[in-house]
Amino acid sequence: MPDRPIPGAAADLEPSSRPGVPMERAPQPMAGARMPIRPQHSDVRVFKHKGRAGFPPVFGTAQPPRGLSGLLRKVAYGYPDHWARHWMILLLADRVDVWEHRLARAAPWAVPTAGVLALTGVAWRKWARA
Amino acid sequence: MRALTYQGPFKVRVENKPDPRLEHPQDVILKVTRTAICGSDLHLLHGLVPDTRVGHTFGHEFTGVVEELGSEVTQLRKGDRVVVPFNISCGTCFYCQRGLTASCENSNPSSDVACGVYGYSHTTGGYDGGQAEYVRVPFADVGPLKIPDGMEDEEALFLGDILPTGYMGAEMGEIKGGETVVVFGAGPVGLFAMRSAWLMGAGRVIAVDCVQYRLDFAERYAKVETVNFREVDDIVLYLKDLFDGRGPDVCIDAVGMEAEGSVGQRVLGLGLKLEAGAPTVLTWCIDTVRKGGNVSIVGVYGPPWNLMPIGTAMNKGLTLRMNQCNVRRYMTHLLQHIREGRIDAKGIITHRFSLEDAPKAYHLFAQKQDGCVKCVLTPGHA
Numbered sequence: 001m002p003d004r005p006i007p008g009a010a011a012d013l014e015p016s017s018r019p020g021v022p023m024e025r026a027p028q029p030m031a032g033a034r035m036p037i038r039p040q041h042s043d044v045r046v047f048k049h050k051g052r053a054g055f056p057p058v059f060g061t062a063q064p065p066r067g068l069s070g071l072l073r074k075v076a077y078g079y080p081d082h083w084a085r086h087w088m089i090l091l092l093a094d095r096v097d098v099w100e101h102r103l104a105r106a107a108p109w110a111v112p113t114a115g116v117l118a119l120t121g122v123a124w125r126k127w128a129r130a
Numbered sequence: 131m132r133a134l135t136y137q138g139p140f141k142v143r144v145e146n147k148p149d150p151r152l153e154h155p156q157d158v159i160l161k162v163t164r165t166a167i168c169g170s171d172l173h174l175l176h177g178l179v180p181d182t183r184v185g186h187t188f189g190h191e192f193t194g195v196v197e198e199l200g201s202e203v204t205q206l207r208k209g210d211r212v213v214v215p216f217n218i219s220c221g222t223c224f225y226c227q228r229g230l231t232a233s234c235e236n237s238n239p240s241s242d243v244a245c246g247v248y249g250y251s252h253t254t255g256g257y258d259g260g261q262a263e264y265v266r267v268p269f270a271d272v273g274p275l276k277i278p279d280g281m282e283d284e285e286a287l288f289l290g291d292i293l294p295t296g297y298m299g300a301e302m303g304e305i306k307g308g309e310t311v312v313v314f315g316a317g318p319v320g321l322f323a324m325r326s327a328w329l330m331g332a333g334r335v336i337a338v339d340c341v342q343y344r345l346d347f348a349e350r351y352a353k354v355e356t357v358n359f360r361e362v363d364d365i366v367l368y369l370k371d372l373f374d375g376r377g378p379d380v381c382i383d384a385v386g387m388e389a390e391g392s393v394g395q396r397v398l399g400l401g402l403k404l405e406a407g408a409p410t411v412l413t414w415c416i417d418t419v420r421k422g423g424n425v426s427i428v429g430v431y432g433p434p435w436n437l438m439p440i441g442t443a444m445n446k447g448l449t450l451r452m453n454q455c456n457v458r459r460y461m462t463h464l465l466q467h468i469r470e471g472r473i474d475a476k477g478i479i480t481h482r483f484s485l486e487d488a489p490k491a492y493h494l495f496a497q498k499q500d501g502c503v504k505c506v507l508t509p510g511h512a
Contacts, residue, residue: 005335005353006328008472013307013331019463020301020456025229030458032205032271033221037236040154046256048239056236058154058220058268060246060256063183073181073252081241084434090180090253091403098138101184 047073051080069097132510133262134488136186139177142489147187150258150266155202158270160194160212163512164283165260165485167191167505168291169317170430172496173387174251178400178407179432181240181252189249190216191291192260193283196270205271212274213286214267215294215457218246218257221272232454237268243433244454253432261488263509275461278469284506285468288322288475294460296322296384299428300330302451303380308333310378312369312418314411316344316356318478318504319428320384324352325473327382336372338365338414340390343501351477359391366417379423381415386429387436398437406432416443416450427452478504485509 015021029035037057044061065073072093079086103110131149134142150159171188173179196210206212218238219231225245226234237246238255246268249259259265267274277286296319303311311327313320316339327335336355337348345356359365370377387407388400395408415425416439425448443450467473480503483491491505 006325006472008467008470009328010307010331011467011472012326012329015304015306018301018330019460020229020298023229023302023453027224027227030219030221030226030231030272033226033269034156034202034271035222037220037222038155038202042153046239047252049241051242052239056239058156058218058237058246059239060252060258061153062187062256062258063185063252065183069183076181077240081243081433087180087434094177094180094182097184101137
């Protein structure tokens with residue numbers, strides 16, 4: 001192996017030159033930070049897991065819960081996140097969510113198609129009896 | 131706007147969805163100029179991260195131009211070019227004040243395991259990500275770093291995640307000069323961990339993977355020795371033998387929950403979901419590193435549990451260090467390394483796609499086809 005395998009090898013040899021040393025530093029607000037943080041307002045339903053004391057001032061509002069998967073997520077967030085059932089119910093809700101979307105996407109053609117097939121079947125049976 | 135959306139395991143597509151809007155006075159809206167697919171996005175794609183909802187937009191590595199500002203934003207102006215850390219950090223909470231921005235307690239109501247993260251499921255706060263034309267960026271005066279004039283977006287893009295993550299991986303190895311370092315995983319984070327290990331004065335660096343083209347890339351890009359674990363009988367014994375039967379001083383896990391190498395772990399974790407993925411590399415790290423050595427974990431693992439040899443770690447007296455990267459505190463330092471030519475961040479990009487072709491890019495990246503190391507996406511307007 002060459003003495004200098006890459007340009008600048010050992011440039012950060014001194015641990016104090018590394019940004020993450022020590023990992024936990026003396027507390028001080030970060031540059032640009034503003035206090036107090038105003039709470040975000042939203043009409044969208046957002047879950048908080050049960051192990052958390054309060055709601056954070058900022059949160060995401062993408063893809064609000066809905067349908068059966070939303071109900072399952074509500075149940076899951078009723079448990080703290082150190083309980084396995086919290087995560088297992090969420091994984092189940094994810095799979096249910098996929099099927100709900102597939103059914104919703106298929107409904108515009110699947111419902112009329114099923115109707116036509118049912119009517120055809122009834123007509124066929126009547127014709128066969130006659 | 132056009133955005134990548136999750137449709138269920140192994141399926142994403144690009145479709146129209148409403149533009150993001152300012153939801154808090156400290157938000158900005160960014161017009162995305164470059165965004166990358168991260169290895170950890172594949173965990174989402176494969177349905178391994180709980181509370182990943184259909185319609186969710188992935189993407190936590192992106193650069194952009196400030197388009198709209200919240201009323202309390204003072205450090206940015208419309209038109210500023212910025213790169214954004216993947217962590218959403220307030221800068222004022224107990225953890226942010228101590229530099230642990232990945233543990234911010236003011237951005238994620240859903241879980242205590244992580245702070246808010248862009249495009250990484252509702253487990254990390256339910257924020258849509260940057261694989262879109264526009265993205266909402268909270269705490270905009272704290273996280274984003276302005277890209278200096280004359281610097282391309284692609285040179286700065288990886289300051290938002292994989293470069294600081296790789297650097298922190300090496301840093302947590304507590305290299306003091308001359309140590310032997312084994313990096314498991316020759317993907318983007320692993321490559322940056324290797325370069326960073328050299329920057330910190332490592333004496334010998336070895337990359338381990340099973341994808342030969344990535345090992346070849348690591349030899350060229352990071353000037354390391356390589357081992358393909360499929361070509362040796364027992365990777366742990368092989369690595370121990372390389373270092374007088376004791377093993378290396380430091381092992382870095384830059385793979386995480388979807389590791390190859392153990393059928394049993396893959397069946398349990400990825401097939402049956404009886405553990406959170408396959409901790410094969412973590413097990414190898416613990417078994418390989420010398421007694422009293424350091425194991426640094428930057429590969430992503432999820433809740434609730436994994437089968438790993440904690441008894442071996444205890445009896446060998448190992449130091450295990452791990453964290454999601456506290457990205458913001460590394461950005462300025464690593465920007466300097468890029469500008470002074472010590473790290474060629476852009477050099478790992480092997481593929482560029484338009485945002486519209488993102489599903490194709492995901493497929494290529496996930497299947498490790500065409501020599502793919504890193505994919506960058508460009509929205510139509512950029």
